[in-house]
Amino acid sequence: MNARVVCITGASSGIGEAIARTYAQQGFHLILGARRIAKLDALKVVLMNLGAASVEALELDVRSHESVKSWQTAAFKRHPKIDILVNNAGLVLGNDPVEKGSVEDWTTIFDTNVLGVLRLCREFIPCFRRQSKGHIVMIGSISGHQVYEGGGPYCASKFSVKALAQTLRLELNGTPIRVSSIDPGMVETEFSIVRFRGDQERAQKVYQGLTPLSPDDVAECVAFATSRPAHVNIDDIIVMPTDQASVYKVNRLPEEPAPFL
Numbered sequence: 001m002n003a004r005v006v007c008i009t010g011a012s013s014g015i016g017e018a019i020a021r022t023y024a025q026q027g028f029h030l031i032l033g034a035r036r037i038a039k040l041d042a043l044k045v046v047l048m049n050l051g052a053a054s055v056e057a058l059e060l061d062v063r064s065h066e067s068v069k070s071w072q073t074a075a076f077k078r079h080p081k082i083d084i085l086v087n088n089a090g091l092v093l094g095n096d097p098v099e100k101g102s103v104e105d106w107t108t109i110f111d112t113n114v115l116g117v118l119r120l121c122r123e124f125i126p127c128f129r130r131q132s133k134g135h136i137v138m139i140g141s142i143s144g145h146q147v148y149e150g151g152g153p154y155c156a157s158k159f160s161v162k163a164l165a166q167t168l169r170l171e172l173n174g175t176p177i178r179v180s181s182i183d184p185g186m187v188e189t190e191f192s193i194v195r196f197r198g199d200q201e202r203a204q205k206v207y208q209g210l211t212p213l214s215p216d217d218v219a220e221c222v223a224f225a226t227s228r229p230a231h232v233n234i235d236d237i238i239v240m241p242t243d244q245a246s247v248y249k250v251n252r253l254p255e256e257p258a259p260f261l
């Protein structure tokens, strides 16, 4: 049987990188996209060693329509048929309440998390229709189901991703194209480092005293959703750490008391 082909956005770290490793182990052809091409190039070697059929590392900025278009064109030039598109690239910046928020940050969040997904879907769907197959996976979030103070723009962007997945299921009903959303709670990645603009200490505090999901936990859900028979569509998987019951309710071990010196 011919190896299947998957395109993954935001594959240079965290969840996207783990998804790439998981599909590599299953012998897929991989098309990776992100802005940090050096990280993708380094990952390429690892993925080939894990068993990928082939790996293409191509620069992609989901905020640019031209970049999305050339990434999609390059992907379909390399493989006439593509099985899966994983819309994973995303970010959050800051955690200010709305009244103190930065319009520039909101623009980046929406341009990446919402318009980025729209751009990718716009380019891939006509090809998926022509080839009479295709699976679109959104990496949503628990923040697309629940809100928290300081999370306004990010939650609004992930509620939008959920709305897009639901809309696509309606628009693509009657075709073999499937749309799934994988919506995790806390996952330890570079996500909080990006949110706090490189402040590692602040980012680490987010996960302190609890066991968050690993990027591999999320990748397993993506692999499950995309390995069902053609007549089965996994609409949504919400996957949370056992220590997290909601965006607000987490079970944290108390901080270690300072040792007597």
Ligand SMILES: NC(=O)c1ccc[n+]([C@@H]2O[C@H](COP(=O)([O-])OP(=O)(O)OC[C@H]3O[C@@H](n4cnc5c(N)ncnc54)[C@H](OP(=O)(O)O)[C@@H]3O)[C@@H](O)[C@H]2O)c1
Pocket (backbone or CB within 6 Å): 009, 010, 011, 012, 013, 014, 015, 016, 033, 034, 035, 036, 037, 039, 060, 061, 062, 063, 088, 089, 090, 091, 092, 112, 139, 140, 141, 142, 183, 184, 185, 186, 187, 188, 189, 190, 191, 192, 194
């Ligand atoms: N970590 C969590 O707790 C969590 C929970 C729920 C959902 N999520 C979602 O999971 C997805 C992946 O996040 P992560 O946790 O793995 O964070 P991460 O480690 O910071 O990875 C984010 C990825 O997105 C890429 N990216 C950002 N802006 C991009 C752009 N303009 N064009 C192309 N790629 C871009 C980054 O690559 P470059 O910087 O190289 O471009 C990177 O590969 C996001 O959609 C996030 O919202 C995360």
